[in-house]
Amino acid sequence: MARKMKTMDGNNAAAWASYPFTDVAAIYPITPSSVMAEVTDIWSAAGQTNMFGQPVKVAEMQSEAGAAGTVHGSLAAGALTTTYTASQGLLLMIPNMYKIAGELLPCVIHVSARALASHALSIFGDHSDIYACRQTGFAMLCSSNPQEVMDLGAVAHLSTIKGRVPFLHFFDGFRTSHEIQKIETWDTETLKKMVDMKAAQAFRNRSLNPEHPVLRGTAQNPDIFFQAREACNSYYDNIPSVVEEYMKKVNKEIGTDYKLFNYYGHPQATHIIIAMGSVTDTIEETIDFLNAQGHTLGLIKVRLYRPFVAEKLIEAIPDSVEQISVLDRTKEPGSIGEPLYLDVVAALKGSKFNNTPIASGRYGLGSKDTTPAQIKAVYWNASWKEDFKQRFTIGIEDDVTNLSLPLEGNLDSAPAGTTACKFWGLGSDGTVGANKNSIKIIGDHTDMYAQAYFSYDSKKSGGVTVSHLRFGKTPIKSTYLVNMADFVACHNESYIDKYDMVSDIKPGGTFLLNCQWDAKELEKKLPGQVKRYIAENNIKFYTIDGIKIGKETGMGNRINTVLQAAFFKLSDIIPIKDAVKYMKEAATRSYSKKGEAIVKMNHDAIDAGVKGIVEVKVPASWKTAKDTKMGMGKVKAANKTLTNYVNNIQIPVNAQQGDKLPVSTFKDMADGTFPQGSAAFEKRGIAVDVPSWKSENCIQCNFCSYVCPHAVIRPVIMTDDELKKAPKLAQDKAIPVTGMAGYNFVMTMSALDCTGCGSCVNVCPGKKGEKALNMMPLETQIAEQEVFNYALSLPDKKEVFEKFKETTIKGSQFKQPLLEFSGACAGCGETPYAKLVTQLFGDRMYIANATGCSSIWGGSAPSTPYTTNKAGKGPAWANSLFEDNAEFGYGMFLAQNTLRQRAVALLLNLQKTAKKADVKKAIEGYLSTLNDGSANSAATDTLIAALEACGCDEAKEILTLKDYLRKKSLWIFGGDGWAYDIGFGGVDHVLASGEDVNVFVFDTEVYSNTGGQSSKSTPTGAIAQFAAAGKEVKKKDLAGIAMSYGYVYVAHIAMGADMNQCIKAITEAEAYPGPSLIIGYAPCIKHGIKGGMSIAMTEEKKAVEAGYWHLFRYNPALKAEGKNPFILDSKAPTGDYNDFIMGEVRYNRLARENPERSKELFAKAAANAKDRYDYLCRLAKLYE
Secondary structure (H helix, E strand, C coil), X not given: CCCCEEEEEHHHHHHHHHHHHCCEEEECCCCCCHHHHHXXXXXXXXCCECCCCCECEEEECCCHHHHHHHHHHHHHCCCCEEEEECHXXXXXXXXXXXXXXXXXXXXXXXXXXXXXXXXXXXXXXXXXXXXXXXXXXXXXXXXXXXXXXXXXXXXXXXXXXXXXXXXXXXXXXXXXXXXXXXXXXXXXXXXXXXXXXXXXXXXXXXXCCCCCCCCCCCCCCCCCHHHHHHCCHHHHHHHHHHHHHHHHXXXXXXXXXXXXXXXXXXXXXXXXXXXXXXXXXXXXXXXXXXXXXXXXXXXEXXXXXXXXXXXXXXXXXXXXXXXXXXXXXXXCCCCCCCHHHHHHHHHHCCCCCCCCCEEEEECCHHHCCCCHHHHHHHHHCCCCCCCCCCEEECCCCCCCCCXXXXXXXXXXXXXXXXXXXXXXXXXXXXXXXXXXXXXXXXXXXXXXXXXXXXXXXXXXXXXXXXXXXXXXXXXXXXXXXXXXXXXXXXXXXXXXXXXCCHHHEEEXXXXXXXXXCCHHHHHHHCCHXXXXXXXXXXXXXXXXXXXXXXXXXXXXXXXXXXXXXXXXXXXXXXXXXXXXXXXXXXXXXXXXXXXXXXXXXXXXXXXXXXXXXXXXXXXHHHHHCCCCCCCCCCCCCCCHHHHHHHHHHHHHXXXXXXXXXXXXXXXXXXXXXXXXXXXXXXXXXXXXXXXXXXXXXXXXXXXXXXXXXXXXXXXXXXXXXXXXXXXXXXXXXXXXXCCCCCEEEEEEECCCCCCCCCHHHHHCCCECCECCEEEEEHHHCCCHHHHHHHXXXXXXXXXXXXXXXXXXXXXXXXXXXXXXXXXXXXXXXXXXXXXXXXXXXXXXXXXXXXXXXHHHHHHCCCCCCECCCCCCCCCEXXXXXXXXXXXXXXXXXXXXXXXXXXXXXXXXXXXXXXXXXXXXXXXXXXXXXXXXHHHHHHHHHHXXXXXXXXXXXXXXXXXXXXXXXXXXXXXXXXXXXXXXXXXXXXXXXXXXXXXXXXXXXXXXXXXXXXXXXXXXXXXXXXXEECECCCCCXXXXXXXXXXXXXXXXXXXXXXXXXXXXXXXXXXXXXXXXXXXXXXXXXXXXXXXXXXXXXXXXXXXXHXXXXXXXXXXXXXXXXXXXXCCCCEEECCCCCCXXXXXXXXXXXXXXXXXXXXXXXXHHHHHHHHHHHXXXXXXHHHHHHHCC
C-alpha cells in the first residue's frame, strides 16, 4: 500500500495515529507532550471524525492525575480513551495506571519520554519516567523515530483493543517528539480494516451501565486478593502474540519488518548493542559505517519492552555474538544496573548466551547528545581488553568515578549525499519558524528525505536557538545534533565573538553571516580564530544585511524570511526559482487574511534575500590570523563561590561548551545548590535598541524603573562628592534631586543587560509632551554601562529612605532589586511584580516557586537572576514541582517558624537569667518586634551582636539558631496554571491554614510555559491551546474562593493600571499576620498584543478601564478595626470591552476564523465582566 508522505514531528505522528481509534481524550498540558493533545483538540474543533464517525471528545483536566482519573472513568463506561503525557505528569498517572491495568481496560497512553526532576528540573528527554511505570501492568511499546511513532502507535491501539492489556507507547522526548521528518501516514480506512471490531464491541458490552449493572473495584481481604491478582496472567502471556500479529499485519500492509526485537547489522556479528529509542537510529548509522570497514557489529532494537519476552530476544541474537553491551537512557542510583540491562541479564541466564559478557552503559540523560563517535566507543569497549569497563557512561567525561569511555574524535558516518545545515538564531527572531517552513517546502515538493531538530538555551526568549537540518536521497538516521555541517548561518552578528560556530563547517562548506558590516568592518570585527578556520578550510563566506533589508521592505526586525531566501540561494538544495515560488506561496497562505500589502511585503523580502547576498573574498592573510578574545572573560567577585561558579560553569555553558564540562565540576554541587547573582555577569548585549535618558525632561517619578521587567534601568541619588568621581556621562546628565538639596539624581541603565522591550519609554510621562526616555541603537548607549557599574559601587543612603519611603512607587525604586537580568521575555508581565517584591522584602525572603515561566526565568541554569544585597542577604529560592508548590512553601514556613519558636523559647529563658543589661535590653527589643517584619530586622541585628558579646553558654546555644531569629517573609510564586488548576488544592489548603504565608499568582490566563494552553483562568471567548474554538466557560473566581474564608488577605492588582494600588496591596499582604493571596494581571507574549509587549503596562491599564480586569483588596485586619475590609479600587468601566479584547490575537483570531461563534462568546464574556463588577460593588456594600 502506498501511503501519503507528510512532513511532521513525532508528536504530530502520535496524534495522527491515535485519533482514528479515540472516542475520548482526557488531557493536561506538559512539555514536551502537549502538542499531541493540542493537534487532537484542533482536529476535533474542526469536526474531523474518528473511525466511528465522531469527532474526538477532548477534555482538559486540572492535572495529569485528573486526566488519568478521567481516562479510567471513561474507559469504565465504555469509550475508547487516550491520553498524552511525559515526565512528572506520567508519574501522577501511575495510581490510575494500576487500576486501568488491573481492570483490563483497553487504553493507550502516548508518552514523549522525559527526565524526572531530581537534583534539578530537566524538561528534556530520557527514559526515567517510563521506567517508573514498569510495575503498573501496562504493556510498553517503544518507537525510535517519527515514522515508527506513526506505525507502532497504531499497533499499540490495535493490540490493546484485542488483547485487553493497556499500552504505554513511548518515544524519546524532544529528540523524537520534536524532530521533524518526512514520513508516510495512515489513512483511517486502512486502520479500521485492521481493528478487531468484535473485541471493540465486547469492550463496550463489558462497560459499566445501568442497563446491565455490575460492581467493579471491591475491597478484598487476605483470603482472596493474591489469587485474584494472579488471574490476569493469561492476558499478559497472550499479549506479545497479539502485538506480533498486528506487527505482521502492518508489515504486510506497508512493507516494513517490525518485530518484538529487531536485529540490525552483520549476520555474524561478534559484538552487539541492545537498546531502545532514538539512539537505535544512530547505532544503525554507525554500524553501516564501521561494518563497511570490515567490522562485525550489530544491534538489537527493543520494541516491546513489557511484557519482556526472553525467548524472542534470544531468537533475535546471532549465534556468533561474543559480547553484548546494553544501553539505558536513565540512572537508577543504588541499583546493580539499569532496568534494560537487568532484564537482558535475566533473560539470557541459562540460555546459550549464559556466559557471554554483558556490559551496562548509561547514555543521553536529559537529552544529552549521543553521537556515532560515542557508539563506536561502546563497540571498542571490548571485554578482552585490559581497560574494559563492565559499567560505563558515554557522552560525558566522568573524572570522579571514571565510568566514561574515551572517544577518538568525530565520526562522519552520515550516508553520502546528505546535506547538513546549522542555523544560529536569537529566540523569537523567527529563525526556527523559517527553518520549519524550509523543511516543509523541501519535504512537500521534492523526493528528498528531510530532518529538522531545534535546540534552545534556557532563556524564555532572546536566548540562543540552533536549528539542525539535514536533507538527503536516503532515509536520515542521524538522531544527533549536526556537528559536521555543509552550511552554517549566523543570524545575529553579536554571536560572532561569543560562540564557536565555524568549526562545525566541513572543509569547502558555506558560512552565511547576517551583519551590517562592510569589508573593512568585517576585518575588524571577526575574531582571528574565525578568520583562520575559514581560510584554512576553504570555507565559502557570504554576508547579508538582513536588518537593512528588513527596514527597506517594511519587515522591521522580522528578517527570517530574508535569511530563508538567502539559504535557498546558497545551499542549492532545490532550484532557487522553485524555492522562491514555494516561499511566496507559503507567505500568501499565511498572510492573505492580513491584506495584500502584507503579502507583498513578504514577497519583496524574499526577492531581496536572494539578491542581497554578498560574497566575501577571503584574503590569504587570514590563514595566519592570531587568536583574539571570544566570549566572556574570567570574572572576579568578593564571593569566591560565585566567582568559581561563573568562571567554571556559567561561562562555558553560555559559550555552548557545557557538554565538555567533566563530572568533577559538579562534585560539590551534587545536591543541585547554585549561588545567587550570576546573571549579572552575562552582559548579553542582545537588544537592538535601548533606552536613552534625557534628564531635562525627567520628573524623577521612577515609573520606568518600577515597570522594567529586567531591572536594567535604576534611579540613583549621588552626593556631590560621588558625582565628581562618577563617569563624565553621569556628570553631564545629573540633575538636582527634587526635595533633597545637595544631592544629584541620575537614571542609570545597564545597556548590555537590556532586552530592548521599551516598557520604560511607554510609561514615561516626561515634561510638556516630551519623554525623558527614547529608544536608541545599542551601540550609541554603551557608555551608559560604565555609569551603571559605578552606581552599583555606591553605598545605600539612610537619608534617602527617610525622605522617600520604600513603600511608595518612587521610594521603592531606590531599593536594590534582588531579581535582575532574568531570562524572561522582553516586556514580560510577570517579572515587574516579582522584582518589586524583592525590593521590598528580598533581604529576608523565602521563595517557593511553582514550575512554570516564573521558575524558568527565575532558576534556569546557568543563570541565577535572584541576587544578594551588599550584606550578602537575598531571596532563598527553590523549586520543587508544579503541583505541590503551595505545600512546598508551607513546609518552608513550618520549618522556619518551628526553629524560630525554639530560639524564642531559649531567649525567654535567657531573659530571666541574663545579668548583662544590654543583653536584656536586646532581648526585650527583639521580642517587642517579633511579628513586625520591617522593625524586627534591626532588632535581630542588635540581638545577635549582644549575644555574641555575651559569651555565655545560653547565648551560644541561641546563636546556633541565629539564621532563624529574623522575621522572614515567605512567598509562594506561581502562574495561573498552577494556582487555578493543578496546584489549586494545595493553594486552598495552605490559605485555609491561617499561617503567615504570601501567595502571589502571575495571572497570564494561559499556561505560558508549555505553549499557551487554556487554564481555568482563561476567560470566555479566548482562543488558547486546548480551546481552539474559544473558551466556552468563564474564568474561575480564585479571589472569591479565598475571600470566602474571611481571614485571608486577597488582592487583585495590575501594575500598569494603578501603580499605587499595586505596591499598597503587596505591602499590606506582607504585613498581614496571616495568609495572603495576590493575583497580578500579567500580559504575556502568548496574548498577541497589538503593539507588542512594549505596551504591556498600557494593556493592563486598558484591561481595567474596559472592565476586563478589576482592582480590589480584601483586608481582614480592617474588619477587626471595625472598618470595611473590602476596597474596590477600580472605578466603573469607561472603555469598551469588545474594543479591548480585539486588540489581542487570542480574541481577534476567533473573530476572523469563526465570526458567528465569536459574537456569541464575546457577548457572553462582556456580560460576565459586567456581572463581575456588579458583584464586586455589592460586595463592597455588604461589608459596610
